[in-house]
Amino acid sequence: MQRIEHIYINGAFVTPHGSEWFDLFNPATEEVIGQVRLGDADDARRAIAAAKAAFPAFSRTSREQRLAMLQRMQAAMAAREDELFDAIVTEYGAPVSRARWMAAYSHQVIGEAAATLAEYAFEHSAGSARVVMKPLGVAGLITPWNSDAGFICGKLAIAMAAGCTAVIKPSEMSALQTQIVMEALHEADLPPGVANIVNGRGDVVGAQISAHPDVAKISFTGSTAVGRAILRSGADTLKRVTLELGGKSPTIVLDDADLATVMPLVVSAGFMNSGQACIAGTRILVPASRLAECEAAIVEQVRATPSGNPRDPATAIGPMVSARQWQRVQGYIRRGIEEGARVLIGGEGRPDGITRGWLVKPTVFTDARNDMTIAREEIFGPVLTIIPYRDEAEAIAIANDTSYGLHAYVLTGDSARGARVAAQIEAGRVLVNTLTHEPKAPFGGFKQSGIGRENSHYGLEAYLEPQAIVVGQL
Ligand code: NAD
Numbered sequence: 516m517q518r519i520e521h522i523y524i525n526g527a528f529v530t531p532h533g534s535e536w537f538d539l540f541n542p543a544t545e546e547v548i549g550q551v552r553l554g555d556a557d558d559a560r561r562a563i564a565a566a567k568a569a570f571p572a573f574s575r576t577s578r579e580q581r582l583a584m585l586q587r588m589q590a591a592m593a594a595r596e597d598e599l600f601d602a603i604v605t606e607y608g609a610p611v612s613r614a615r616w617m618a619a620y621s622h623q624v625i626g627e628a629a630a631t632l633a634e635y636a637f638e639h640s641a642g643s644a645r646v647v648m649k650p651l652g653v654a655g656l657i658t659p660w661n662s663d664a665g666f667i668c669g670k671l672a673i674a675m676a677a678g679c680t681a682v683i684k685p686s687e688m689s690a691l692q693t694q695i696v697m698e699a700l701h702e703a704d705l706p707p708g709v710a711n712i713v714n715g716r717g718d719v720v721g722a723q724i725s726a727h728p729d730v731a732k733i734s735f736t737g738s739t740a741v742g743r744a745i746l747r748s749g750a751d752t753l754k755r756v757t758l759e760l761g762g763k764s765p766t767i768v769l770d771d772a773d774l775a776t777v778m779p780l781v782v783s784a785g786f787m788n789s790g791q792a793c794i795a796g797t798r799i800l801v802p803a804s805r806l807a808e809c810e811a812a813i814v815e816q817v818r819a820t821p822s823g824n825p826r827d828p829a830t831a832i833g834p835m836v837s838a839r840q841w842q843r844v845q846g847y848i849r850r851g852i853e854e855g856a857r858v859l860i861g862g863e864g865r866p867d868g869i870t871r872g873w874l875v876k877p878t879v880f881t882d883a884r885n886d887m888t889i890a891r892e893e894i895f896g897p898v899l900t901i902i903p904y905r906d907e908a909e910a911i912a913i914a915n916d917t918s919y920g921l922h923a924y925v926l927t928g929d930s931a932r933g934a935r936v937a938a939q940i941e942a943g944r945v946l947v948n949t950l951t952h953e954p955k956a957p958f959g960g961f962k963q964s965g966i967g968r969e970n971s972h973y974g975l976e977a978y979l980e981p982q983a984i985v986v987g988q989l
Contacts, residue, residue, distance in 0.1 A: 517549035519690045522558060522714055523697045525565035526707030532557040533715060537687050542608035542834040543825055543872045551690035554715040559682065559723035562711035566653040566680040567729045569708025574650045574678040578632060584705055585629040585672055591699035592622035592668060599664055602691040607660065608833040608873070610825045613788060621664040621696075627954045628672035631975050635676075641983060648979040650678030651755055652731030655724035657717070657745070659737045660836050661791045661895075663689030667696050669969070670734050671710055677978035679732065683712045684721045688836060690714055717741060728752045732978060735759070736793075739893075739919075739963050746966075757967035757977045759793070759959060761893040762921030765914035766796035767936065769907065769927035770805065774812040777926040777948075782816040782899075784924050784950055786877060789822075789833045790897035791840070793964075794922040794944075798890055799879075800910050803903035810881055810901065814860050822866045822874050822897065832897050834873040841873035844896030848878055851889040856880040856900065885913050893919070907936065915941045920961030922946070943968070 517539070521528035533555030541548045554562075576584075592599075600618035603609050609617060637648045654674040658666035663685055674681045685693045693714060700710050713720050721741075725733050726748040735745050736759040749756050766781050768774075784796035801809040825833035835841040848863050861878025880889055881901040889900050904910040914923060923942040927933040933947035943960045957968035967977050 516547070517691065519549065519551040519694050519714070522554050522562075523700065523710070523712040524558070524562045525711065526701070526705070528697070528701070531555065531713070532561075533719075537690075539606060539688070539690055540837065541605055542836055545838070545871055545873065548605060549691065551687065551714050553687060554713040554720055556719055556723040558713050558715065559684070559720045560727070562682045562713050563653060563724065563727050563729050565708040565711050566682050569680045569706060570652055573680050573706060573709050576678065581676060581678065582629055582632055584675065584703065585625055585632065587703040588668075588672065588700065588705070589622050589625040589629065591702040592625060592696070595695050595699050596622065599692060599695050602695055603664070604825050606689060606691040607663070607836060608825045609789065610830045610833045611828055613833070614825070617662055617665055621668045624665060624669040624954070625672040627970070628669070628676045631673070631971055632676035635972055635975055644983040644985045647982050647984070648976070649982050651978055651980055652679060653729055654679040654681045654732040654734060654978060655727075655730045656681050656683045657721050657724065657733065657735045657737065658683070658685050660686035660688040661788060661793075663692040664696050666736050667693065667712075673969070673974045674734070674978050675709065677975055679978045680709050681711065682724055682730070683710065684715060684717070684724055685712065687714055687716060722748065725749055725754070726751070730754060733757070734969075734977070742965065755977070757959075757969065758965040759969060760921075760963065760965045761919060762793045762795070762960065762964050763798060763891065763893055763917050763919045764794060764796045764922040764924070764942065765798045765800055765917075765940070766924040766926065767800045767910050767914055768802070768809060769910070769925065769929075769932065769936065770802040771928040771932070772926050773928055774805075774808060778812045778816040780924070780926060780950055781813065782820050785899040786820055786832050786897045789835070790844075790875070791836065791895050793893075796922070796924045797894065797899055798885070798914075799899055799901045800904050800913055801901055803905055806881075806901075806903050810859055813879055813901065817860050817877050817879060820877055822877050823869065824872075832875075832877055835875060835896055836873070838873060840895065841875065844875050844894055844898060847889055847892070847894045847896070847898060851880050851883070851887065851898075851900070854887045854889070856883040856887055856889060859901070861898075885916055891917065911936060911939045918963045921959075921964035924950075
């Protein structure tokens with residue numbers, strides 16, 4: 516039983532003013548595995564004050580100095596990869612193959628930020644003006660539980676690359692991973708106050724950060740509902756805001772696709788991160804003329820994608836992160852049945868033979884329409900919905916008939932046709948015949964999937980403000 520008592524402020528581990536203890540669970544066994552002491556609004560204010568005090572000196576550091584800090588951070592996180600992997604499996608329930616990727620990503624993403632910093636031109640001329648890109652100030656970084664260490668490291672590294680100091684509010688459900696990140700940051704020997712981490716509740720610590728006048732910028736990854744609340748509370752002080760929110764991404768299987776080739780991609784995109792992925796392809800658009808064939812192929816593929824103990828290497832889908840999330844997913848499965856969709860495979864309850872753990876039966880609905888709740892709302896679990904379309908134009912129309920616009924997938928026997936279809940989809944990223952992550956490309960959503968972009972110079976500029984200086988002759 517691990518007890519996490521400290522938060523990280525001004526280069527030191529400190530006991531929070533907040534006194535609430537929050538239970539940590541192993542979602543595969545439902546057992547309490549630890550407790551974390553949560554900070555409160557006072558702690559958030561102390562962290563913001565530390566970041567504010569550190570900003571003037573840090574904002575004037577050179578590119579080389581910041582690169583050296585990022586390299587130390589990356590090395591410290593890389594040295595913790597195995598420990599982080601274990602925490603991800605234990606506390607989050609990611610299957611081992613996914614957890615290994617997530618643990619490696621947490622240090623690789625710091626390397627990506629360093630590469631962006633190494634190349635970026637902070638100054639250029641515009642007509643008679645000299646334009647200098649200046650860091651915004653204190654950045655508030657608020658992250659969800661579905662990739663805790665990766666989001667903390669990614670947001671912090673790019674904020675630091677820009678010359679901003681940071682206050683981080685991670686998910687309270689991810690305290691084991693956060694603790695490892697805190698220790699690695701301490702080992703990286705950053706100047707005090709540059710990176711501060713406050714465990715705490717969203718409506719307490721997160722709300723304080725998003726309203727505080729000394730915070731210039733918020734970068735938030737999480738639900739659309741909380742993203743809206745953050746935008747509202749940041750409005751009073753006109754905070755710059757990057758929001759990476761939810762999705763209801765379409766996977767379009769074009770009529771020329773070879774089903775044996777594409778179905779593994781369809782199911783992997785849908786059940787990615789145990790279905791707890793903002794970019795999961797959860798609406799499967801298939802040609803009506805090939806519906807029966809697609810249904811048979813997807814059933815076969817889902818049978819080969821078992822949900823179970825995350826430590827078993829054969830497991831493809833781990834448990835939901837919490838009892839609440841499990842109930843939420845069950846509620847959507849029930850709703851789908853009530854609204855008249857047909858369960859093709861899966862359904863309510865745990866997978867056969869499993870009595871403990873927040874595991875969900877991998878579920879696919881068919882005979883569904885795009886106006887059903889299961890096709891409109893983000894479920895955040897391994898639940899997919901097949902929707903038939905008549906022709907390519909209708910497939911594109913259904914794909915775009917959503918309030919979200921984060922991601923989309925197009926699968927086809929003809930890549931050039933796939934690229935043409937991709938260009939007509941309203942989403943921040945469209946993958947054609949691949950599931951490969953491209954860390955150098957902008958990442959973010961159209962419509963209610965968010966505001967702004969992360970990654971590469973797009974992500975760096977979200978922490979910078981251009982200042983134009985024009986010098987005349989008197
Ligand atoms: P959430 O929105 O409930 O919480 C995210 C973070 O915000 C947590 O740290 C939480 O404590 C904090 N928070 C909650 N209320 C707050 C408030 N009033 N003010 C400030 N902060 C507050 O989301 P979650 O349940 O942790 O994560 C799942 C959601 O995240 C899904 O909707 C998913 O789509 C989204 N997500 C998006 C991306 C992306 O990049 N677009 C990536 C991962 C997850």
